[in-house]
Amino acid sequence: MSNLKNLLSAGDLDRDFAIHLLDVAEGMADVNDREIKKLPTLRGKTVVNLFFEDSTRTRISFELAAKRLSADVINFSAKGSSVSKGESLKDTAQTLEAMGADAVVIRHHASGAANVLAHSGWINGAIVNAGDGTHEHPTQALLDAFTMRKRIHGTASAGKGLDGVKVAITGDVLHSRVARSNLLLLNTLGAEVHFVAPPTLLPANPSNWNAKLHYSLDDVIDLEKPDVLMMLRVQTERMNASFFPSEREYSRIWGLNGERLLRLKDTAIVMHPGPMNRGLEIDAVSADSPKSTVLEQVANGVSVRMAVLFTLLSGERATDVS
Amino acid sequence: MSSRTVLSSDDIDRAVTRIAHEILEANTALQKSGTANLVILGIPTRGVILAERIAKVIEKAEPGVDREQLLGRLDITMYRDDLASNPTRSVTETHIPSQGIDDKVVVLVDDVLFSGRTIRAALDALNDYGRPRAVRLAVLVDRGHRELPIRADFVGKNLPTAREERIRVQLTEADGQNGVVIES
């Protein structure tokens, strides 16, 4: 089993290791159901949440995960710190290193920022990518896979992958780190990935992507009959850049509504990484239906992030070769 | 490397039977409610198997015992003090009987008692699940070399060993055969 130093990309995980992480997360989920929701495992370790981009959801999920493992948590956000005054990533990283951070959870607007941090030699702590630009968001992919596995296999999830599960991811695939990380992890776990988007929101050259690309959500629902329909958040600034003509048109063609929801398989689930634009990519009926896993995803996020922090911070740190 | 068998399959069976009866005896002395307030928790991996075997003997001796409330398992990975130096261990399931462990007599079961650190971690873990009336320890083999003030209440066999020797406990359920071997 590979020993992981950092979690930068969902592609870092081979099948055995990904399943191992999901299994560990099962154990963590049990802890989250206990009365005393705390483990002493990472006592004395320091986890820094280094957020160059606002994301309260992701930050508190990591914060809770670290705290439930008894780590000390420092939140370092770009706003109101020297980072907003032009301090470089390098200086920030070296400062955290000098303070003895054992793990740095980084969210950054630049694709590859976590990779740069991990391979620069500025910092020895473990690096967890909590979303870098339009590149990746590996813990989101893990929590999504965890959620799918739980819905499909229930209590018998341990040790299982997602073989043969058909997942349709719909929306702004081009700019989505969630889509990229899910693609890699779902491929690794044996799922079949379909992307559905307006042509403007798909990459110009997807030849390295092991996924089927579609323009019509209706066709995918009716012909592919997906087990999982994941709706991606649409950023309204895309509209101003002519990626699609109007919110109304987007919603009509690519949004999930009650009528489309009814045409899904009985066992199908509806996912969304949040925060949702209700009425744009997903309507209230769909978001609140029993098929929706939105809140489970949030809860599972804590378990999965506990598993990641535990795995990275226990055991001898692997020496980084790259 | 040389190895010698110190406990045969039959020796193990006898030890398990004896421990089960000792547990019952001690329990009766402590509480009048019989096995109703007794909880046996195995520590993965082989402690779980031994706990199951002990529970079977108890069931035979005390028909009508509620197995569901008697037997559980306690994973202590997250409570270890050597996570920094040991390769990551897999976290396995913890199962505590539905009535919990408050005011119960809990018997922890493990295969080998050595430094005592595993049991220390188990005591910490128990703390997070409730407040037992008493905690006892049953082990198949006590090989000495304690690093903490911990002792076993029920011991299958005391085996004086050198620190560098390895004790290998094999149980049919996990290893395909029964036996305890010293390797040096």
Next chain:
Amino acid sequence: MSANYILKNATLVDGTIADIAITGEQITAIGTSLSGIEEIDCTGLVALPGFVDLHTHLREPGFEQSETVLTGTQAAAVGGFTAVHAMANTSPVADTAGVVEQVATLGREAGYADVHPIGAVTVGLDGKQMAELGAMANSKAKVRVFSDDGKCVHDPVIMRRALEYVKAFDGVIAQHAQEPRLTEGAQMNEGAVSAELGLVGWPAVAEESIIARDVLLAEHVGSRVHICHLSTAGSVEIIRWAKARGINVTAEVTPHHLLLTDELVRSYDAVYKVNPPLRTQQDVFALREALIDGTIDIIATDHAPHPIEAKDCEWSAAAFGMLGLETAASIAQEVLIDSGKSDWARLAQVMSHNPAQIARDEEAGQAIEVGSVANIALVDPTAKRTIIADSASKSKNSPYIGMQLPGRVKHTIYRGYFTVRDGKLSAKGRA
């Protein structure tokens, strides 16, 4: 008068072995058993006309923390260059006679290579108003090449007028072909790798559409146009078509676009961030072929020094550009000679003769002949060197660090003066 130097047994580009006599600034004899004051054994070394770089960023004035005219021309000398053309994107921008004359003067004082300033096409590189091209042409710097490099002259009317205007003094516009709207926020080649990495793509069409437009404009107004740093197979096709049609276009390729691909971006190491971006292997093959068959006229380095902090950061915050002067000849050798597909004569054309000709620089790029200016690069083609961060440039942003490249410039003679001897840079420039 006896010769100052005799280069004994040098190999000429046609393969013959001869002694070369240098007296003062000139090559005064080529033959056998020549003698002179000092004889230098050049057995096994190829004598090439001193290289001419049509695309160098010397950064002075304004960005002296990255490079100065002195350090830039020292790096040039190490790479076998005896003339460089300094791009206009300095601060202040080289858009007036005053700035270009200053740069030319700094070059003369440094004494490591001829420094020819390139004038900006538009005031402040802003693309709006034509700079005083005539004043720069008529200044002591005698500017003949004009470029807004780093930015594209994207306004078709400005481009048309500039192409027409420079005909008055046989100038040339060197276009940085990059359609600005198609490359807003662009970080790397748009392709399979950018899709994976989530970096904003830089489509080939953004380069090709400008080249297509500009060759048609050049044809229409009867001007010559030079296209900087071709990076795509499509650009090659357009140039090939334009040349077949008789359009007066010349094209350059950088060493890095002949060698490196966008796969390197996977590391997110900003040393590979460059404008135009590294493309695919297919583009590299097309560029190599075009260099060999004559579609592409020259190799130019686009030597672009940056201080450590401009590269030691996240990809999108990093500056575009990489060093090139000291490694250009090695890459030219790999592509033309070691590939077995071309010869030293072609290397001399693309590295020296053609760029001098495009810039109308009569003193540079002369063949190794009696009467030529003694600008000579002596290359040991059998050497192999692993590139380390010991650049003569003030900056260290070489993408080749750690790579093994063939060939090594052993001596550089600039106007009869050894700027580099036995691989070592002379402590002083030519007085």
